[in-house]
Amino acid sequence: MPEVVPTYESEICPAALRGFCVGSIQLFLTFGSLIAGIVNEGLSKLTTDAGWMVATGVQMVPALIILSGLYFTPNSPRWLISKNRRSDALKALKVFRPKRAAEEGLCEAEIVALENSDNRSDKAPWKALFNASNRRRTSIALVIMSLQQLTGVTFSSSYGPTFYKQVGLGDKAFAYAAINNGVSVVTAIIGMYMFDVFGRRDLTFHGCYLQAVFLCLIGGLGAKPNRSTSDTNGMVASFILYAAILHATLGPAAYITAAEVGTATLREKTMALSTAWNVVVGFVVVYTTPYLLSTPGANLGAKLGYVWGACASVGAIWTWFFMPELKGRSLEEVDELFDSGLPAWKFKQYQCTGLDREVLASFQAKAGDEEDNKYGGRVVELGTV
Missing domain, CATH: 1.20.1250.20 (MFS general substrate transporter like domains)
Structure with missing residues (x-):
């Protein structure tokens, strides 16, 4: 447990x-x-x-x-992606995310980011x-x-x-x-x-x-x-x-x-x-x-x-x-932080540039009005992707 x-x-x-x-x-x-x-x-x-x-x-x-x-507990979307079960992963992710995020395609954006990360790799020994x-x-x-x-x-x-x-x-x-x-x-x-x-x-x-x-x-x-x-x-x-x-x-x-x-x-x-x-x-x-x-x-x-x-x-x-600072970072960003080789006290200032951020930015760019852009900004802050 x-x-x-x-x-x-x-x-x-x-x-x-x-x-x-x-x-x-x-x-x-x-x-x-x-x-x-x-x-x-x-x-x-x-x-x-x-x-x-x-x-x-x-x-x-x-x-x-x-x-x-x-x-009643869904499987982890990341685990489902590792098993090539994309549709199940998307379905599970929509359970864990706000309804509006699902309606605006942000869950699909997160799935794309997960598919292009180490989540698709076989588990290491x-x-x-x-x-x-x-x-x-x-x-x-x-x-x-x-x-x-x-x-x-x-x-x-x-x-x-x-x-x-x-x-x-x-x-x-x-x-x-x-x-x-x-x-x-x-x-x-x-x-x-x-x-x-x-x-x-x-x-x-x-x-x-x-x-x-x-x-x-x-x-x-x-x-x-x-x-x-x-x-x-x-x-x-x-x-x-x-x-x-x-x-x-x-x-x-x-x-x-x-x-x-x-x-x-x-x-x-x-x-x-x-x-x-x-x-x-x-x-x-x-x-x-x-x-x-x-x-x-x-x-x-x-x-x-x-x-x-x-x-x-x-x-x-x-x-x-x-001890590194990992507040507000997605698990995929954590990988990028450690790959950078920075000392622990510099993690907080590091700006990640991974695919998960790029995918989210593209979805934000498609937002048609100011309210949607505000919502997209909140998603970045929440680290949904």
């Missing part, structure tokens, strides 16, 4: 909505954590088998919803992920997926109550954890909007260094031998703000970037590999966190914030030098 859904969304969405749609996965993951916490707390007092049975049954609900909706032309894309997907875990997302979502208990807030552990998840749900929604307004690169950069600030505040306040009530409150506030920033920036940015950075012949494999790597790194984080947090082990307690804060600082540096 985490690799299939973002890939599918990246292929069907207009470029200007790709961050919003793909970034929604972080919202649902965070919302799931909130619901799981509430369910677990409600069932924690039960001493019968009903506790685990109800908790397991609740997890079936979203699976059944997804399963029932698959029948796994080893091609690391050849000279693709290893840069693959490394970007792997690194940002690693950073998502290494800045402590599991520390926030899985060990929040444990952390609160260790710092002497056991009676409020659930309440604080619920507030933490609730605030993160809100900021995840805000993040979905901001990625298509301010861009992936800027949000991720600012998100990483702000996470580092609050994580180091957690470590600093928690390390005090005689912590005051104000120190404890500051530590709790820092923990909540850190998680809120994570779920609005780096959390969804990892999925968005990994989903859109791959070339057409390797997009699914790029997302699959980076998601698998995310799981591996996440396992390492989940496995080591209890030993770092408590005894037996390093017993770092709140000082664990320094560890995740250092990783967030590294993330900010990496983002500045290596």
Whole structure:
């Protein structure tokens, strides 16, 4: 699921909505954590088998919803083009685009552009992920997926109550954890909007260094031998703000970037590999966190914030030098950007000249009145082609 859904969304969405749609996965993951916490707390007092049975049954609900909706979900137009199913691709594209775009022939324009891109090429083998032309894309997907875990997302979502208990807030552990998840749900929604307004690169950069600030505040306040009530409150506030920033920036940015950075012949494999790597790194984080947090082990307690804060600082540096800005670019333009060989910080200013832009320009030229020209301009802005 985490690799299939973002890939599918990246292929069907207009470029200007790709961050919003793909970034929604972080919202649902965070919302799931909130619901799981509430369910677990409600069932924690039960001493019968009903506790685990109800908790397991609740997890079936979203699976059944997804399963029932698959029948009504069209195939990706890009995938259909790769299978030489032009008419089916056009039909599917008209489902995903505004009615007026279909009436004015803009869907046909997009299909023409897709037919003349790498979408018509055969899928490349796994080893091609690391050849000279693709290893840069693959490394970007792997690194940002690693950073998502290494800045402590599991520390926030899985060990929040444990952390609160260790710092002497056991009676409020659930309440604080619920507030933490609730605030993160809100900021995840805000993040979905901001990625298509301010861009992936800027949000991720600012998100990483702000996470580092609050994580180091957690470590600093928690390390005090005689912590005051104000120190404890500051530590709790820092923990909540850190998680809120994570779920609005780096959390969804990892999925968005990994989903859109791959070339057409390797997009699914790029997302699959980076998601698998995310799981591996996440396992390492989940496995080591209890030993770092408590005894037996390093017993770092709140000082664990320094560890995740250092990783967030590294993330900010990496983002500045290596993360490209892909906001508003069609997936075909992404190919042109990487083919240009530009450093990451110059992607935003690059003017693409690919066939998809040329095809759209020809359709705009045929528009007969000013209103149509305005609409065509909006389509360029939305990156429909």
